[in-house]
Amino acid sequence: MSEREHWESVYAGKEPADASWYRPHLERSLRFIEETGLPRTAAILDVGGGASTLVDDVLARGYSDVTVLDISERAVAFAKTRLGSREEAVTWLVADILKIELPEQRYDFWHDRAVFHFLIEESARQLYVAAVRRALRPNGHIVVATFGPAAPERCSGLPVLRYSDEGIHRQFGPDFRKVGGSSEVHVTPSGNEQEFVYCYCRMPEPRGSIPC
């Protein structure tokens, strides 16, 4: 089964609110976005946003340039239906983050909750980091959340790599400036606990520029 087929079958078999990763609101992610102080016109990309409500919440806070990217058409359809006419305010990309060529230096904020940890192969992680380097603006913000060391070894039936926040940072390299990190205990809809770890970094500035 291909990656895309896997995720389509996941979303065919359950309501978004029954998925293990579901939260009514991604409060931690929202806090990271708000604390950047970026203007409401900032370009926000949610990678593997799926059916999550992060898009609803950033729209409600007045952000006007929001892109949701997901490999699953069904996941995106769930989010669009929930948003109703507000879905027209969002750019939707049904694509594999490892294959799509995103526009250069387009985004101010890159958000990923629970996609990076599926990248088992080193070559896949390199493609992911290359996509970030291409699409995020210099000094742009990136928050990546993965399963932490105490979390299960599989998510959605797939093996994952588990990270500390330092471990996530190492995947991006020392020229990404680490700003923060945290962990949270996520309680799944069926009542199990999963440790999520968040790493917040800034994209490198071009050589020779003065960091702000």
Ligand SMILES: C[S@@+](CC[C@H](N)C(=O)[O-])C[C@H]1O[C@@H](n2cnc3c(N)ncnc32)[C@H](O)[C@@H]1O
């Ligand atoms: C575990 S879910 C997390 C969904 C959402 N970020 C959240 O926190 O509620 C992973 C999501 O990433 C999507 N996904 C998995 N691999 C992907 C890839 N290579 N490119 C784009 N999306 C991907 C899946 O379809 C799914 O919606």
